[in-house]
Amino acid sequence: MDHIKVYRQLYVSEFLEKKREKILQKLLNNQFQPNIYLITLAQNQEDELEFYSTFLLRQHVYEDTPIFLVGLAEGYDDALDMVEMITDEVYQKTGNTDIRNYIMENENQESEA
Secondary structure, three states, X not given: OOOEEEEEEEEEOOOOXXXXXXXXXXXXXXXXXXXXXXXXXXXXXXXXXXXXXHHHHHOHHHOOOOEEEEEEEEHHHHHHHHHHXXXXXXXXXXXXXXXXXXXXXXXXXXXXX
């Protein structure tokens, strides 16, 4: 799936850390993974993050939709916790909740290094 870009500092649930590479490989091969949730930059510029089950990627509307993957979680509750943790981290480091800008700046710094 060429339309998925993975954040270099990908957030991964502690429950999934050992399976990280296998999950990413399956994701990029569009294989169904029940109970895996993706945390992504929101499609619209007004919002920061969104999360959804990998099941949604099987719908044709997502075939060419660009996705910037920020995190992997196990289940809905874990995804919700991860979004909260990312928001808290960004606030602690920047004093605001401009998650999109924080992530893109980190991504660009990594690319330049």
